[in-house]
Amino acid sequence: MRVLAIGDVCAPDGCEYALKMIPIIKREEKIDLVIVNGENSALGNGITPQSADLIFAAGADVITGGNHTLRRQEFLDMLDSNPFVLRPHNLKDATVGSGYCLFDMGKYSAAVINLSGHIYLERANADNPFKYIDHLIEKAKSDGAKFIFVDFHAEATSEKRALGFYLDGRVSAVFGTHTHVQTADAQILPKGTGYITDLGMTGVINSILGVKNDIIINRLKDNDMSRFEQATGECMINGCIFDVDETTGLTTAVKLIYR
Numbered sequence: 660m661r662v663l664a665i666g667d668v669c670a671p672d673g674c675e676y677a678l679k680m681i682p683i684i685k686r687e688e689k690i691d692l693v694i695v696n697g698e699n700s701a702l703g704n705g706i707t708p709q710s711a712d713l714i715f716a717a718g719a720d721v722i723t724g725g726n727h728t729l730r731r732q733e734f735l736d737m738l739d740s741n742p743f744v745l746r747p748h749n750l751k752d753a754t755v756g757s758g759y760c761l762f763d764m765g766k767y768s769a770a771v772i773n774l775s776g777h778i779y780l781e782r783a784n785a786d787n788p789f790k791y792i793d794h795l796i797e798k799a800k801s802d803g804a805k806f807i808f809v810d811f812h813a814e815a816t817s818e819k820r821a822l823g824f825y826l827d828g829r830v831s832a833v834f835g836t837h838t839h840v841q842t843a844d845a846q847i848l849p850k851g852t853g854y855i856t857d858l859g860m861t862g863v864i865n866s867i868l869g870v871k872n873d874i875i876i877n878r879l880k881d882n883d884m885s886r887f888e889q890a891t892g893e894c895m896i897n898g899c900i901f902d903v904d905e906t907t908g909l910t911t912a913v914k915l916i917y918r
């Protein structure tokens with residue numbers, strides 16, 4: 660089985676580029692399952708029903724979230740009504756939605772788990788992810804999942820690496836999101852779990868994490884707290900493909916996507 664995981668889709672430009680590129684990648688790479696992080700897909704941050712619909716139209720099977728998922732009130736109903744739209748399971752203030760879903764693939768089922776990091780993400784108000792993951796893995800197994808994929812939306816590289824090694828051999832793949840910069844460490848961990856610290860982002864190339872450069876530079880240089888505005892221009896799509904063995908449920912190959 661081939662699984663495509665796509666990094667944070669940013670703003671309308673990112674949605675439109677995902678709509679263009681995901682079908683091409685699915686066809687060329689013979690993808691069976693697509694997981695997309697959409698928590699920054701709306702204009703002005705967060706995610707809305709409209710931006711989620713665009714990501715599904717692009718070919719996503721499951722949309723995962725992060726620290727901005729609960730920001731838009733108009734999106735909260737969708738978290739309850741659509742089981743394939745996730746928010747980090749360990750958010751303390753979440754009263755809607757879930758960080759777990761089971762996707763029926765016919766012969767097999769795949770579980771997708773979404774967790775938030777705990778370190779340097781105080782505004783996310785997330786509990787320690789290690790307190791939740793064992794229970795979620797047991798749930799996935801009891802639900803009959805052959806494959807388990809974890810989107811870990813976290814800031815600290817050390818926390819992402821730690822969760823990856825903690826889950827090595829127990830899940831199919833662990834991929835990080837949130838930092839919007841694709842890391843060069845796509846690999847198979849010693850016990851067979853596919854891993855990458857961060858998938859990167861889908862959005863404007865000449866930007867700072869999807870935001871206009873001058874706004875970020877002025878904030879860091881002069882403490883100018885002007886409102887963020889999404890950049891526009893030529894886009895890229897970042898992600899990773901995991902080849903997963905249908906017998907063991909573990910990863911046999913990884914391939915970076917940067918187009």
